[in-house]
Amino acid sequence: MENLITLAFLVVKILVITHVLLGAVAYTVWLERKLIGRMQNRWGPTRVGPFGLLQPIADGIKFIVKEDLLPPGVNKPLFLLAPLLAVALGLTSLAVIPFGESITIAGHTEALQISGFMRADGSIFDANVGLLIILGVTSIGVYGIALAGWSSNSKYSLLGSLRASAQMISYELALGLSLVGVIIMSGSLSLRQIVDAQGGNILHWNFIGGWQFVAFFVYLIAAFAETNRIPFDLPEAETELVAGYHTEYSAMKFAMFFMAEYANMFTAACVATLLFLGGWHSPFEGISWIPAVPLPPIVGALVPVFWFALKIFFFIFFYIWVRGTLPRFRYDQLMAFGWKVLLPLAIANIIVTSALVAMNLAPIGPK
């Protein structure tokens, strides 16, 4: 019986968090169109609702009722599987991401993480290889794009998906290696323990206190390439490949690739926040001269979530800002940059970090 109640709460938690993410994805598209518009001296969406705020809903309805083309030359099972794989895996990595401590509603305490469970003493435990799960799930995401291009039977799709696969696996190396410094600092792969090791104000975060700023920038650049965002959006370079791997997709299947891309942006932003920017910790935490404000418990539990969301929003804004600023790389520049600059930098960061820890110069560490 007790297990059944836990399961019911789990399903509710998954549904709520997944739909919050889907809503955030829809409104990120709105925000992006609005901000890019303002950066290019346009208005962006303004017609549907105040400030165009209902635009994502109108877009969603339009996507669903549009004609669902299935060109005769395609490999049908793989053509249908590809967007499904992209969306399912894009949403799955959400399961291991913690975004706060715990919240008590009507006497029931629930961890603010899908895969987090409360222990009897009030502490929380989560998947002890959470970081590996995120890396694994995002790597399988390459299959969605590779299959989409291969099954479409269109030259643009094939070229786009080949480029995407080569780019994503190349930058995944630098991305994976840039995380090793953080793992050394915290001595764990559990995302919750990695955040706990950074507990305290802004000087305790891995970005500054853990001396991981090189790793942070390597991760950030690699994350742009992993999510196929400008300046690394060669897989869908519209001036040469029409739309890359999703040229032949229409209606909701087309939208699903977009949802997967934005969900992956959120995952990358979450990982950057958790690993380098102290997760849900406030930058002013533990500073004695700032007076503590008494808050009702439910608000107190949501303050960390606010800080987490603020940091995510910073990354999402940064993604859009870069899109409004930078031109696209050339493909040989892209591959050379990943292999010859980012990968050696990531390895150098591991050597320097481990040397610092060996010399006892690292200021932060596991509690």
Added chain:
Amino acid sequence: MADNQLAPYLPILMQLLIAAGIGTGMIVLSAILGQRKYSRMKMQAYECGMTPTGDAQHRFSVKFYLVAMLFILFDVEAIFLIPWAVVYRDLLKIPGAGLFGFWEMMVYIGIVLVGFFYVWKKGVLDWNTPELSEGPNE
């Protein structure tokens, strides 16, 4: 449930199933609600208005395979760094071991780097190497 170390993996599986359900729902809904007006021209593969010539699933440049092979090699090497990083602070605390944990990994990284620079000097990382650019799609 709360004491089982494997318990956190159940929600991940459930999340995958629910996410796949949401995705399937979208495909099905779009297939049911979408209108269909077929025409021969519309069903052609998109090639900017030209009639498509031949199949699209033909050979492509060997360099994509090289990148895939290099990725597997370096990723396998990189994955050994992760368990070492987890226990690194404990390795340093072993009495009498000194910096053994540090130097062992430096030797390993050194070997990986020798391979990396060999690949670099061979020109595999240069996308424009002429001798590798003779694929049919260039």
